[in-house]
Amino acid sequence: MDKMLESFALSDRGFVRVNNEDYCLIRPEIGLYALADGMGGARAGECASRLAVETVANSVTSARRRDSQVLLRAVEEANQRVLEAAQKNPELEGMGTTLVVALAGDDKLDIASVGDSRAYLLDEDGFRAITDDQTWVNEVGRPLGLDETSLRNHPMRHVLTMAIGAALPLTVNYYSVPLKKRALVLLCTDGLHGVIDSSELERILRGGQDGVSLEDSCRRLIDAANQAGGPDNITAVLVRKAA
Numbered sequence: 055m056d057k058m059l060e061s062f063a064l065s066d067r068g069f070v071r072v073n074n075e076d077y078c079l080i081r082p083e084i085g086l087y088a089l090a091d092g093m094g095g096a097r098a099g100e101c102a103s104r105l106a107v108e109t110v111a112n113s114v115t116s117a118r119r120r121d122s123q124v125l126l127r128a129v130e131e132a133n134q135r136v137l138e139a140a141q142k143n144p145e146l147e148g149m150g151t152t153l154v155v156a157l158a159g160d161d162k163l164d165i166a167s168v169g170d171s172r173a174y175l176l177d178e179d180g181f182r183a184i185t186d187d188q189t190w191v192n193e194v195g196r197p198l199g200l201d202e203t204s205l206r207n208h209p210m211r212h213v214l215t216m217a218i219g220a221a222l223p224l225t226v227n228y229y230s231v232p233l234k235k236r237a238l239v240l241l242c243t244d245g246l247h248g249v250i251d252s253s254e255l256e257r258i259l260r261g262g263q264d265g266v267s268l269e270d271s272c273r274r275l276i277d278a279a280n281q282a283g284g285p286d287n288i289t290a291v292l293v294r295k296a297a
Contacts, residue, residue: 059158059233061087062268063291066276068245069284075099076243076289079107085158086114089289090218091171091243094149098140102151105139106132106218110155122164122228125157129166129218129226136219150219154185154241156293163239163293165229169217172247173229174255177237181256184229184239188216239293242275245286249279268292 061082067074075092077100088107092099113128114120132153140146152169165173165184170192173184186192190213216225231239238259247255258274272290279288 058296059085059293060268060296061291061293062272063087063089063289064269064272064276065089065287065289066280066284068286068288069280071287073097073100074287075103076245076287077103077107078241078289078291079111080291081111081115084111084115084120086111086155087158087239087241087291087293088153088155089171089241089243089291090151090153091169091245091287091289092149092151093217094146096145098146098149099151101139101146102136102149102219105136106151106153107155109135110153114157120157121159122157122230125155125164125166126226126228129153129155129168130224133168133218133222133224137222140219150214150217152214152243153218156239156241156291158293161233161295163231163233165231167227167229168224169214170248171241171243173231174240174242174247174252174259175231175237176240176256176259177234179234181252181259183252184231186227188225188227189214233295235295237295240275241291241293243287243289245284245288246275246279246290249282249285249288250275254278268294 078089090103092103109132152171170187
Protein backbone atom coordinates (compact mmCIF):
# COMPACT_ATOMS: atom_id res chain seq x y z
CA MET A 55 0.00 0.00 0.00
CA ASP A 56 1.19 3.47 -0.86
CA LYS A 57 1.66 5.16 2.52
CA MET A 58 2.04 8.49 0.75
CA LEU A 59 -1.68 8.85 0.10
CA GLU A 60 -4.07 10.83 2.25
CA SER A 61 -7.83 10.85 1.83
CA PHE A 62 -11.13 12.23 3.06
CA ALA A 63 -14.79 11.65 2.15
CA LEU A 64 -17.94 13.64 2.79
CA SER A 65 -21.58 13.17 1.81
CA ASP A 66 -24.54 15.54 2.19
CA ARG A 67 -28.28 15.17 1.53
CA GLY A 68 -28.52 18.52 -0.23
CA PHE A 69 -31.57 20.76 0.06
CA VAL A 70 -34.14 18.93 -2.09
CA ARG A 71 -33.92 15.16 -1.60
CA VAL A 72 -35.68 13.55 1.37
CA ASN A 73 -33.05 10.80 1.74
CA ASN A 74 -29.35 10.55 1.00
CA GLU A 75 -29.05 7.71 -1.51
CA ASP A 76 -25.31 8.29 -1.98
CA TYR A 77 -22.86 6.09 -0.11
CA CYS A 78 -19.09 6.46 0.19
CA LEU A 79 -16.25 4.59 1.82
CA ILE A 80 -12.52 5.08 2.24
CA ARG A 81 -10.32 2.18 3.34
CA PRO A 82 -6.75 3.56 3.27
CA GLU A 83 -5.33 0.38 4.81
CA ILE A 84 -6.20 -1.52 1.62
CA GLY A 85 -5.98 1.48 -0.71
CA LEU A 86 -9.69 1.48 -1.57
CA TYR A 87 -11.82 4.58 -2.20
CA ALA A 88 -15.39 4.32 -3.47
CA LEU A 89 -18.74 6.01 -3.83
CA ALA A 90 -22.13 5.20 -5.31
CA ASP A 91 -25.30 7.11 -6.18
CA GLY A 92 -28.34 4.89 -5.69
CA MET A 93 -31.70 4.98 -7.41
CA GLY A 94 -35.04 3.28 -6.83
CA GLY A 95 -38.29 3.70 -4.94
CA ALA A 96 -38.59 4.14 -1.16
CA ARG A 97 -35.19 3.35 0.35
CA ALA A 98 -34.09 1.05 -2.47
CA GLY A 99 -31.51 3.55 -3.74
CA GLU A 100 -29.88 3.71 -0.33
CA CYS A 101 -29.79 -0.09 -0.20
CA ALA A 102 -28.28 -0.39 -3.69
CA SER A 103 -25.49 2.13 -3.14
CA ARG A 104 -24.48 0.73 0.24
CA LEU A 105 -24.64 -2.89 -0.92
CA ALA A 106 -22.54 -2.15 -4.02
CA VAL A 107 -19.79 -0.29 -2.17
CA GLU A 108 -19.61 -2.75 0.73
CA THR A 109 -19.54 -5.72 -1.65
CA VAL A 110 -16.57 -4.21 -3.46
CA ALA A 111 -14.80 -3.51 -0.15
CA ASN A 112 -15.36 -7.05 1.12
CA SER A 113 -14.26 -8.58 -2.16
CA VAL A 114 -11.04 -6.54 -2.32
CA THR A 115 -10.31 -7.16 1.36
CA SER A 116 -10.56 -10.93 0.97
CA ALA A 117 -8.44 -11.08 -2.21
CA ARG A 118 -4.93 -12.49 -1.96
CA ARG A 119 -3.62 -9.68 -4.11
CA ARG A 120 -5.01 -6.29 -5.05
CA ASP A 121 -4.80 -5.34 -8.71
CA SER A 122 -6.99 -4.29 -11.62
CA GLN A 123 -8.43 -7.77 -12.16
CA VAL A 124 -9.45 -8.01 -8.52
CA LEU A 125 -11.07 -4.57 -8.78
CA LEU A 126 -13.07 -5.48 -11.88
CA ARG A 127 -14.22 -8.78 -10.40
CA ALA A 128 -15.33 -6.93 -7.27
CA VAL A 129 -17.47 -4.57 -9.37
CA GLU A 130 -19.01 -7.55 -11.21
CA GLU A 131 -19.78 -9.14 -7.86
CA ALA A 132 -21.43 -5.92 -6.67
CA ASN A 133 -23.67 -5.99 -9.73
CA GLN A 134 -24.66 -9.58 -9.02
CA ARG A 135 -25.39 -8.87 -5.37
CA VAL A 136 -27.61 -5.89 -6.15
CA LEU A 137 -29.50 -7.87 -8.80
CA GLU A 138 -30.04 -10.76 -6.40
CA ALA A 139 -31.21 -8.50 -3.58
CA ALA A 140 -33.79 -6.86 -5.86
CA GLN A 141 -35.05 -10.25 -7.05
CA LYS A 142 -35.52 -11.50 -3.48
CA ASN A 143 -37.34 -8.43 -2.12
CA PRO A 144 -40.24 -6.87 -4.07
CA GLU A 145 -39.72 -3.57 -2.24
CA LEU A 146 -36.28 -3.33 -3.81
CA GLU A 147 -37.36 -4.17 -7.36
CA GLY A 148 -35.80 -1.85 -9.93
CA MET A 149 -33.09 -0.54 -7.66
CA GLY A 150 -29.68 0.30 -9.05
CA THR A 151 -26.69 2.51 -8.47
CA THR A 152 -23.76 4.21 -10.10
CA LEU A 153 -20.33 3.20 -8.81
CA VAL A 154 -16.83 4.61 -9.03
CA VAL A 155 -13.97 2.87 -7.26
CA ALA A 156 -10.27 3.66 -7.02
CA LEU A 157 -7.71 1.08 -5.90
CA ALA A 158 -4.18 2.24 -5.08
CA GLY A 159 -1.17 0.52 -6.61
CA ASP A 160 2.47 1.51 -7.06
CA ASP A 161 2.32 5.24 -7.86
CA LYS A 162 -1.04 4.82 -9.60
CA LEU A 163 -4.75 4.36 -9.08
CA ASP A 164 -6.79 1.73 -10.89
CA ILE A 165 -10.28 3.17 -11.38
CA ALA A 166 -13.49 1.38 -12.34
CA SER A 167 -16.73 3.23 -13.05
CA VAL A 168 -20.33 2.42 -13.92
CA GLY A 169 -22.91 5.13 -14.62
CA ASP A 170 -22.25 8.85 -14.26
CA SER A 171 -20.38 9.25 -11.00
CA ARG A 172 -16.99 10.62 -11.95
CA ALA A 173 -13.28 10.72 -11.18
CA TYR A 174 -11.18 13.83 -11.83
CA LEU A 175 -7.42 14.36 -11.63
CA LEU A 176 -5.53 17.53 -10.75
CA ASP A 177 -1.75 17.41 -11.16
CA GLU A 178 1.08 19.33 -12.80
CA ASP A 179 -0.48 18.65 -16.20
CA GLY A 180 -3.75 20.38 -15.27
CA PHE A 181 -7.28 19.39 -14.29
CA ARG A 182 -9.31 16.86 -16.24
CA ALA A 183 -12.01 14.23 -16.01
CA ILE A 184 -10.71 10.67 -15.96
CA THR A 185 -13.97 8.80 -16.42
CA ASP A 186 -16.52 8.81 -19.23
CA ASP A 187 -20.20 9.00 -18.27
CA GLN A 188 -22.35 6.04 -19.27
CA THR A 189 -25.32 8.25 -20.12
CA TRP A 190 -27.64 8.99 -23.04
CA VAL A 191 -26.12 12.48 -23.27
CA ASN A 192 -22.55 11.21 -23.60
CA GLU A 193 -23.15 8.12 -25.72
CA VAL A 194 -26.05 9.23 -27.94
CA GLY A 195 -26.67 12.98 -27.69
CA ARG A 196 -23.12 14.21 -28.31
CA PRO A 197 -22.45 11.76 -31.17
CA LEU A 198 -25.67 13.06 -32.79
CA GLY A 199 -24.12 16.53 -32.74
CA LEU A 200 -26.45 18.16 -30.22
CA ASP A 201 -24.91 21.28 -28.70
CA GLU A 202 -24.21 21.56 -24.97
CA THR A 203 -27.12 23.94 -24.31
CA SER A 204 -29.55 21.48 -25.90
CA LEU A 205 -28.03 18.59 -23.97
CA ARG A 206 -28.35 20.41 -20.64
CA ASN A 207 -32.10 20.82 -21.22
CA HIS A 208 -32.83 17.57 -23.03
CA PRO A 209 -35.52 15.30 -21.50
CA MET A 210 -33.06 12.38 -21.69
CA ARG A 211 -30.29 14.24 -19.85
CA HIS A 212 -30.57 12.15 -16.67
CA VAL A 213 -30.85 8.76 -18.38
CA LEU A 214 -28.06 6.27 -17.62
CA THR A 215 -27.05 3.68 -20.20
CA MET A 216 -25.47 1.44 -17.55
CA ALA A 217 -25.86 0.98 -13.80
CA ILE A 218 -25.02 -1.55 -11.11
CA GLY A 219 -28.07 -3.77 -10.64
CA ALA A 220 -29.66 -2.81 -13.96
CA ALA A 221 -28.72 -5.74 -16.16
CA LEU A 222 -26.34 -8.45 -17.25
CA PRO A 223 -23.89 -8.29 -18.87
CA LEU A 224 -22.34 -5.28 -17.15
CA THR A 225 -20.05 -2.85 -18.98
CA VAL A 226 -17.41 -1.47 -16.63
CA ASN A 227 -15.16 1.40 -17.68
CA TYR A 228 -11.58 0.98 -16.47
CA TYR A 229 -8.73 3.48 -16.21
CA SER A 230 -5.16 3.34 -14.89
CA VAL A 231 -4.03 6.72 -13.58
CA PRO A 232 -0.37 7.47 -12.79
CA LEU A 233 -0.02 9.58 -9.65
CA LYS A 234 2.61 12.28 -9.77
CA LYS A 235 3.73 14.26 -6.72
CA ARG A 236 0.90 16.30 -5.20
CA ALA A 237 -1.63 14.68 -7.55
CA LEU A 238 -5.18 15.07 -6.30
CA VAL A 239 -8.03 12.76 -7.33
CA LEU A 240 -11.69 13.67 -6.83
CA LEU A 241 -14.43 11.05 -6.94
CA CYS A 242 -17.92 12.57 -6.95
CA THR A 243 -21.58 11.99 -7.67
CA ASP A 244 -23.59 14.10 -10.09
CA GLY A 245 -24.97 16.08 -7.16
CA LEU A 246 -21.59 17.81 -7.37
CA HIS A 247 -20.37 17.64 -10.98
CA GLY A 248 -23.89 18.11 -12.35
CA VAL A 249 -24.33 21.32 -10.37
CA ILE A 250 -20.83 22.84 -10.28
CA ASP A 251 -18.97 23.19 -13.58
CA SER A 252 -15.44 21.90 -14.06
CA SER A 253 -13.82 25.33 -13.84
CA GLU A 254 -15.33 25.85 -10.38
CA LEU A 255 -14.31 22.36 -9.28
CA GLU A 256 -10.76 23.14 -10.37
CA ARG A 257 -10.77 26.49 -8.57
CA ILE A 258 -11.84 24.90 -5.30
CA LEU A 259 -9.35 22.06 -5.59
CA ARG A 260 -6.47 24.38 -6.46
CA GLY A 261 -7.36 26.46 -3.43
CA GLY A 262 -6.87 23.32 -1.39
CA GLN A 263 -3.28 22.92 -2.53
CA ASP A 264 -2.09 25.78 -0.33
CA GLY A 265 -2.04 24.09 3.05
CA VAL A 266 -5.80 23.45 3.16
CA SER A 267 -6.81 20.05 4.53
CA LEU A 268 -8.70 17.54 2.40
CA GLU A 269 -11.56 17.83 4.88
CA ASP A 270 -11.80 21.57 4.26
CA SER A 271 -11.65 21.02 0.50
CA CYS A 272 -14.47 18.47 0.71
CA ARG A 273 -16.56 20.90 2.73
CA ARG A 274 -15.95 23.68 0.21
CA LEU A 275 -17.11 21.39 -2.60
CA ILE A 276 -20.27 20.40 -0.72
CA ASP A 277 -20.96 24.04 0.22
CA ALA A 278 -20.60 25.15 -3.40
CA ALA A 279 -23.18 22.60 -4.57
CA ASN A 280 -25.56 23.58 -1.78
CA GLN A 281 -25.11 27.27 -2.55
CA ALA A 282 -26.18 26.42 -6.10
CA GLY A 283 -29.42 24.98 -4.73
CA GLY A 284 -28.36 21.52 -3.54
CA PRO A 285 -30.82 19.80 -5.92
CA ASP A 286 -29.38 16.32 -5.34
CA ASN A 287 -27.36 14.32 -2.83
CA ILE A 288 -23.71 15.43 -2.90
CA THR A 289 -20.72 13.20 -2.26
CA ALA A 290 -17.00 13.86 -2.68
CA VAL A 291 -13.98 11.64 -2.01
CA LEU A 292 -10.52 13.20 -2.22
CA VAL A 293 -7.26 11.24 -2.50
CA ARG A 294 -3.95 13.10 -2.54
CA LYS A 295 -0.40 11.92 -3.09
CA ALA A 296 2.18 13.60 -0.88
CA ALA A 297 5.04 15.65 -2.32
